[in-house]
Amino acid sequence: MKVRIHVTLKDGVLDPQGEAVRxxxxxxxxxxxxxxxxxxxxxxxxxxxxxxRAEAAARHMCEKLLANTVIENYEVEIG
Incomplete structure (x- = not known):
């Protein structure tokens, strides 16, 4: 099953890479x-x-490795 994950910085967290791109x-x-x-x-x-179960597994992966939940949000999309 395909799972897509988008990880973004939380509001208020500085984004020096984004600023360099801008x-x-x-x-x-x-x-x-x-x-x-x-x-x-x-x-x-x-x-x-x-x-x-695929979504639960992906969320667990995000919490453990794929996202730094202190400064990042993530969205999981199944399908």
Whole structure:
């Protein structure tokens, strides 16, 4: 079963990589970009066939490794 995970910084957490991207876009002539927040996207292919169990497994993986839950949020999408 395919599981997609989006990890983003929580509101209020500084994002120096996002700021560097915003600055670079301005230097390349892309005006009007007032902010950039960078995150990560992961796609897992699990052996699990039950959607609820696949989601639970993915959330457990996020809590243990894939996301730093002190400063990051994550969303799990099944299917």
């Amino acid at each position: 600055h670079a876009l301005g230097q390349l002539g892309f005006s009007g970009v007032n902010g950039v927040r960078q995150g990560k996207f992961l796609e897992l292919d699990l052996d699990e066939t039950d959607p609820a």
